[in-house]
Amino acid sequence: MSVLIFLDLEWNTTFYRSKGERLPFHELIEVAAIKVDRDTGAMLDSFHSYVHPKVSRKIDSRTYRLLPYSREELRELLAEAPGFLDMGPEFLHWCGDDPVFIEWGNNDVDVLLKNFEFHRLSFDAGWKCEYFDLQYMYQKLFGGDMALQPSLEKAVTELEMDTDLDFHSAWNDTYYTVLVYQTMLDRFEGLTLFHKPPKPKGPPPLWELDLGTFDSRWSCKNRREVSQPVCPLCAQPLVLGRWVRTGPTEQIQRCRCREHRRLYLVVTAEQDGRQWACRAAIYKDAGHYAERYHKTLRKLREKQNQSARDSQAAG
Numbered sequence: 001m002s003v004l005i006f007l008d009l010e011w012n013t014t015f016y017r018s019k020g021e022r023l024p025f026h027e028l029i030e031v032a033a034i035k036v037d038r039d040t041g042a043m044l045d046s047f048h049s050y051v052h053p054k055v056s057r058k059i060d061s062r063t064y065r066l067l068p069y070s071r072e073e074l075r076e077l078l079a080e081a082p083g084f085l086d087m088g089p090e091f092l093h094w095c096g097d098d099p100v101f102i103e104w105g106n107n108d109v110d111v112l113l114k115n116f117e118f119h120r121l122s123f124d125a126g127w128k129c130e131y132f133d134l135q136y137m138y139q140k141l142f143g144g145d146m147a148l149q150p151s152l153e154k155a156v157t158e159l160e161m162d163t164d165l166d167f168h169s170a171w172n173d174t175y176y177t178v179l180v181y182q183t184m185l186d187r188f189e190g191l192t193l194f195h196k197p198p199k200p201k202g203p204p205p206l207w208e209l210d211l212g213t214f215d216s217r218w219s220c221k222n223r224r225e226v227s228q229p230v231c232p233l234c235a236q237p238l239v240l241g242r243w244v245r246t247g248p249t250e251q252i253q254r255c256r257c258r259e260h261r262r263l264y265l266v267v268t269a270e271q272d273g274r275q276w277a278c279r280a281a282i283y284k285d286a287g288h289y290a291e292r293y294h295k296t297l298r299k300l301r302e303k304q305n306q307s308a309r310d311s312q313a314a315g
Contacts, residue, residue: 002038006181007031007101007131008174009108012063013213013275014056024213024275025118026111027055029063029078031091032170034178036102038193041182047094048171050081055118062215062274068166088121097124101131104152104177106196107272134177136196141188148248149271152176159183203289205281206263207232213275218251220278221267229265231257232282238263244300246292254293255282264289 010030015022028051035045053059059078064071081087101109109131116123138144138155150158153167156176161183165172185191211220221227221243229238238255245251253265264286269276283289 003044003100004036004038004181005095005099005101006034006036006174006178007103007108007112008033008170008177009111010063010067010168010170011111012053012056012059014053014058014060016055025055026114026272027051027053028084028111028115029053029059029074029081030170031087031112032174033091033095034174036178036181038100041178041185043178045094047091049087049091050077051087052078052081052083054083066168066274068169068172084115084119085121088116088119092116092121092123095129097127099129101129102134102177102181102193103131104133104135104173104180105149105271106131106133106136132193133196134181137184137194138180140194141184152180155180203283203285203287205266205283208279208281211267211278211280213272213277214269215275217249217269217276218267220269220276220280221251223280226265226267226280229255229282231260231263233257233260233284238265242297244293244296246289246296250292252289252293260284264293 009028009032011026011028014025014027016025017023030050031047033047034043036043059071059074064074067074069077082090103109109129135149135152135155139150142158144150151167152173153163156163156179159180161176161179165175167173167176209225211223211226214220229240230236231238234257236257236259238257241254241256243251243253249269249271251267253267255263255265257263264283266281266283266286266289267278269278271277286293
């Protein structure tokens with residue numbers, strides 16, 4: 001019998017200092033998992049624990065807003081919970097060797113492993129895990145817009161399931177994710193798990209920078225490296241063109257250097273839990289970035305021209 005481990009986590013985003021630098025950290029405060037038979041979808045066993053925070057005892061206000069607990073309830077739950085140094089090894093033992101995780105999205109397993117790393121808890125030699133993004137599988141199989149990431153609540157509603165439990169509780173969300181998987185088994189005969197394909201490799205950038213995490217998707221554009229970019233080849237300020245949003249997680253700005261001519265500044269924002277992890281890069285031979293920029297720009301101009309024609313006709 002092949003077993004899958006459905007996983008959902010809740011965490012509090014805090015910061016810690018390393019070598020004088022202030023770094024973000026997603027500290028776990030709740031872990032929930034359900035073992036499920038891969039072929040039948042039957043629930044076999046479960047694990048659930050709150051986690052007493054050690055890095056920061058202060059819970060961020062955004063965490064309170066997201067979770068279905070009052071401030072008093074959450075404080076009481078966390079005060080009585082084990083710390084990660086106790087809970088982590090216990091959960092790892094429960095998972096067993098070579099676990100296969102299922103999550104809604106692609107953040108939870110990474111956050112789990114980073115908590116092990118932060119607390120310096122090591123794995124047995126040869127230990128490895130695999131994980132699948134059920135959100136991506138749901139989009140592909142049910143024909144959703146691949147540019148939009150459906151929430152678990154949206155999927156449960158679309159599948160007309162009962163929603164008696166609150167969302168954004170790790171235990172409840174794990175249970176709902178199992179229900180979605182069971183529905184997929186019923187509707188798609190011979191269902192097999194599949195991964196999201198890796199992003200195509202593009203041309204190497206002249207310059208790139210990890211901008212960090214932000215509360216809103218595009219607030220990273222206020223960083224000086226993005227708002228006042230310089231040419232990576234000659235360090236001269238760039239003449240800035242128009243920003244074009246080429247996708248939900250990408251914006252491109254065509255720039256110009258007096259010496260090195262046309263360059264493209266690309267900013268990407270990937271959802272990282274409750275925040276946005278952002279990167280910036282500058283390309284000379286921009287390849288598909290330039291193609292996306294010009295294709296989107298043409299569509300915007302066509303839309304503007306059509307609106308102008310409609311206004312004239314109406315006048």
